[in-house]
Amino acid sequence: MSFEEMWAALLPVGRDEATGGYHRFAWTPPELECRAWFLDEARRRDLDVEHDPNGNMIAWWLPEDGSRGDAVLTGSHLDSVPGGGAFDGPLGIVSAFAAVDLLRERGAGPRRPIGIAAFAEEEGARFGVACLGSRLLAGAIDPARARGLTDADGHTFAEVMHNAGFDPEAIGPDDDLLGRVGCLVELHVEQGRALREPVGVASAIVPHGRWRFDFAGEGNHAGTTRLPDRRDPMLPFAAMVIAAREAAERNGTVATVGKVRVVPGGVNAIASSVTGWLDARGPEDKAVRRTVAEIDEAARVAARPHRVSVDLAEESYSEIVDFNHALRDRIGATLGGVPVLPTGAGHDAGVLSARLPTAMLFVRNPTGVSHAPAEYAEPADCLAGVEALTAVLDELACSDRARG
Template sequence: MWAELLPVGRDAATGGYHRFAWTPPELACRAWFLDEARRRGLEVEHDANGNMIAWWLPRDGTRDGAVLTGSHLDSVPGGGAFDGPLGVVSAFAAVDLLRERGIPLRRPIGIGAFAEEEGARFGVACLGSRLLTGAIDPARARALTDGDGRTFAGVLHAAGLDPEAIGPDEDLLGRIGCYVELHVEQGRALQKPVGIASAIVPHGRWRFDFGGEGNHAGTTGLADRRDPMLPFAGMVLAARDAAERNGTVATVGKVRVVPGGVNAIASSVTAWLDARGPADEAVRRTVAEVDEAARLAARPHRVSVDLAEESYTEIVDFNLALRDRVGKALGGVPVLPTGAGHDAGVLSSRLPAAMLFVRNPTGISHAPAEYAEPADCLAGVEALTAVLADLACG
């Protein structure tokens, strides 16, 4: 399974992955998912939000109290191979082991592949699970646009989905008893092959729009310029300073300059700030300080600044009872928090959720060097199998 997915959406020059929601590489991953489900005789359910679930049902056909696992198949720009797909591949492998070992199934097991988890195309992370749980307004989601100006509603329609049908699915949520997501560790804190998540720290994304005046780079005097690149540069430096003051992390990893000519003063700059930290107050304070610094930097250059929050998730403490049960099933493994957002964090607002981490010796994620040793990946499959056996077969 892993070998089949590895080439899909991979940049031959950099080794990074470009699997954005409903683009050809991500659609190829979806086709792979459907093939794996059919190969096992699993029943596939497509919800209105673009999420997919492959169901293994007990002999009595019951659909309630299900144990959902899985992850996502999309990637960040130039991302690694493991972030997302490892959880989906491991879920299929765990079902295979349960069947091979003849463990009788008492509750359904679902393997989920959630849509637009990274937010790389439409800007809102965990969009599929946010829509499913009601964490985002469907009207707002329909209006989201990608870098080419295509709306989320238009992309859904082109994919054969009804944009007017997106939103919370109480029937589906009501059939799920809990969710357990396996994911590659996104850091280097884990010293054992497998660990359990205790919490997800607060995190969010904000968009800064700097409005200036486009002009000629060679004929416009410095005093006559309204150059939005200057306050943008100040905003980037302010993000680092604010993060250090508040004990958070802040990153400007995406910027769009209009018109983007070498010999032209920009008319506008749009930049995205990612901020995360141990407490909501610290993250909010970081963003407020960056906003203040950007406006101060913009004033002498007669540049406008607008700030918009695109997504935010408060601290997520995973269900303690489920976490303890997962830990008991594994015989005791390390427990650690994470600074990365996941569908498990979004789903935890509506049902018990837990996460397993597989060790990442490089400590690198969202980049081609992201890695997990094969032996650790197999240990992750065994751990997930043990958890599913306890939750769905016990």
């Protein structure tokens, strides 16, 4: 199948017809349908599919001698944020299958194995931890903590993994799999508007993390409880949201509160608790940490007069990822000197950079919008991305220089 045919097959899956946004949360029916599509495309090409214990899938194109070491890995993820765009994740997987097709059409065969990966729960939309599949694979999260993560319906990650056919006790680092991978090159739509050409190469991922603020007060009647008697957690929560913007401006970072849970959530009830999730990112680790500390202090100051308690928990954090220079420069030379640029978005390639050389290709996004329905890449730019990935895989895995 061509790139266009594969893209058309995936496009309706998990799409909200009213908004155009996608809801492909890990191991829900839409994401499972995407996984089934992945398996069909792998079988169509006679690729061997491997499922690791963490729910990650890899479709392998092996050399004629059947060797499995020093592999070149590519791919991305199939899950989405709530109401996300079509390109974030799937573009890298569809492009990888299309690149394998082009290599075969041009008579190229792998001297090193080529793997197309679909990493699990990259967005963290269901269980709250971004890049969960790659974090488990790399040993960047405690498996016991991962098993206990819960979704909005109270289902644990262990329960969901069991229902999907995996052994929850087996999740965690897979040194055997990582030991067979020589490098990873992930193609992704750019999540901004800095790229002025169809394709670019990533230089780095800036520090970023997620924090959970829990405000605990006292539930009560909205009409009969006097203002002085109230312990309303919504008020310090609101102060925290404003403090996030102000702290980000002071420190040259970005801070976002995009998710909130209110208990009990009644219009005529004072909340007993409010939980808000903070996303903070910036060019330097110190600036991000300082931003979060200032937001935390502002929340606690605002909570005291209302007799509300505040708890802060770090759910995930990634320091700056400076992609492997040798791999980045080799890819840049292969593509004839395309732009090199950093990103504020996290990726599986960033997590796995702690264990092996990784790099990223970006495809231009003219809207600059991501994690929303307006996310977009022109068809011609998508095909340019396929050509770029094909050239990179040819250089790294198929040519006489493949093991250089």
